[in-house]
Every structure is written in C-alpha cells, then in structure tokens.
Amino acid sequence: MDLKLAGKTVLITGGSRGIGFACAMAFAAEGCAVHIASRSKESLEAARDKIRDRHNVPVEIHAADFSTGDTVRAVIEAVGHADILVNNAGAIPRGDILAMTEPKWRESWELKVFGYINATRAMLDKMYARKKGAVVNIIGLAGEAYNYDYVAGTMANAGLMAFTRAVGSKSVDRGVRVVAINPPATRTDRMLTLLRGQAQQQLGDPDRWPELTKHMPFGRPAEPDEVADLAVFLASDRASYISGVVVTLDGGQAARN
Numbered sequence: 001m002d003l004k005l006a007g008k009t010v011l012i013t014g015g016s017r018g019i020g021f022a023c024a025m026a027f028a029a030e031g032c033a034v035h036i037a038s039r040s041k042e043s044l045e046a047a048r049d050k051i052r053d054r055h056n057v058p059v060e061i062h063a064a065d066f067s068t069g070d071t072v073r074a075v076i077e078a079v080g081h082a083d084i085l086v087n088n089a090g091a092i093p094r095g096d097i098l099a100m101t102e103p104k105w106r107e108s109w110e111l112k113v114f115g116y117i118n119a120t121r122a123m124l125d126k127m128y129a130r131k132k133g134a135v136v137n138i139i140g141l142a143g144e145a146y147n148y149d150y151v152a153g154t155m156a157n158a159g160l161m162a163f164t165r166a167v168g169s170k171s172v173d174r175g176v177r178v179v180a181i182n183p184p185a186t187r188t189d190r191m192l193t194l195l196r197g198q199a200q201q202q203l204g205d206p207d208r209w210p211e212l213t214k215h216m217p218f219g220r221p222a223e224p225d226e227v228a229d230l231a232v233f234l235a236s237d238r239a240s241y242i243s244g245v246v247v248t249l250d251g252g253q254a255a256r257n
Helices: 018-029 041-055 069-078 102-112 114-130 151-174 189-203 206-213 224-235
Strands: 009-013 033-038 059-063 084-087 133-138 176-182 245-248
Touching: 009 018, 009 114, 018 033, 018 041, 018 084, 018 133, 018 224, 033 041, 041 059, 069 114, 084 114, 084 224, 102 114, 102 151, 114 133, 114 151, 114 176, 133 151, 133 224, 151 176, 151 245, 176 224, 189 206
Parallel strands: 009 033, 009 084, 033 059, 084 133, 133 176, 176 245
Antiparallel strands: none
C-alpha cells in the first residue's frame, strides 16, 4: 500500500530513542524528511546518523527541552513547514497520591502534558493557514486504566486523550487531523532496564526478564515498530477520515478485566 508520504516532512518529539526513534525510522522508510527533537544532542546525533545510513533521507536534529513553552514555540517556528507532528516526548514516574510530590508532579506534566499542548497549538497555527496537516499524539494505556500507584500518569494520559478528541473533533474544519495512539508496555531501552532490574531482584538473573512478560498479550510487550507503523498509517492520507480518535494498541489488554 502506497501511503503517499514520500516528500512530506515530519517533526517527532522525543525522537532519538524508543518509540520516537522507531517512528523516525518508519517515516524515513516512507521517504519523509525527518526532524527529531529531544534534550540530548548526543542521542540526537546518533539517531540522525542511523536514520540517514539506513534510509538516505534528510534528517535534522533539534536539541530542545519541550517542557518550556518558549523553546517549543521556537522549534515549531523553525519547522513550521512540517506536514506531520508526532508528540512523543515525556515519561511520568510512578507513585501514588502521597508519593508524588508537587514539584515532581508539575515537572513531569510540563513535558508530557504541556509539551504536547504547546507543540500542538503552535503547529496548528501553521497547519490551519495551509488547511492541511496531521498531529499524532503518542499517549499511553494508563489513561484507560485508572491506577492509584500511577496517579500522575493516569491523569496526564486521560487528559491528553480528552485533548485529542476535543481538538480533533473541530480541527477537521480547518483541514487538519488530530489523532492519538495508546500503546501498552513497549520494549524500549527504558523498559528493558526496568525489567532486567526486576528480574535480578525476583529471579536472581537479569537475563530472565522475558519471564516477567508472560502475562502480557502474546506473552510479550509491544515492539516500538508496531507503534510506529500505526503512527505512520494514521498520519497518512490513507487515514484521511480519521480525527479526534484515540486508537488503543494493546493486544486486547484493556478489555481483559
């Protein structure tokens, strides 16, 4: 299937690692010019080189902290011609209502919640003027499964789901689609580090981490490429009538309870 993405430009936040990097690779494979943003210039440079080596497309990097509104707006101003925005930056720590201090809570929301809001708002201004474009928000399954021990993440994800539906319901009047994906636990480097630590603690061997994922659908976590493939499709013209929708990519996990 030709997704008709060749020659388009995509900006991916949190694009140097994990799901964001997988998205960058997937869009590059479709012939897109890729812009990736994250805090670490070193990680961005390594990601850029890998993408260029594999797909030979233009790749630009933006070392930027998307928890700061002015920084977000500056990056969007520089990449305002992008046809697609993928919001992916941000990870919220676990903790219940008492363990999550106010500074920790606010810091994590500045990046994951307000980073998405600020980037979307700034890019919509550009896309509305052109009457075309797509925004894909990578959110997370916690927004569908309220978790006392992950209260800040649960609330943030649920809020971003509502944000996607509200904005995407009317952005179509200006020719722009806004959609989201809720991935489950995904086999990123960050997750593997956590699982290896748990395997060492519980099983005495970090290499036995796959045993801790047997309860998951298909007996494994999702792969970053599986999330990226869906993001590419949703951003393409093949999904031209999809907006204001949150797609759950979880192997049926949310429906199990």
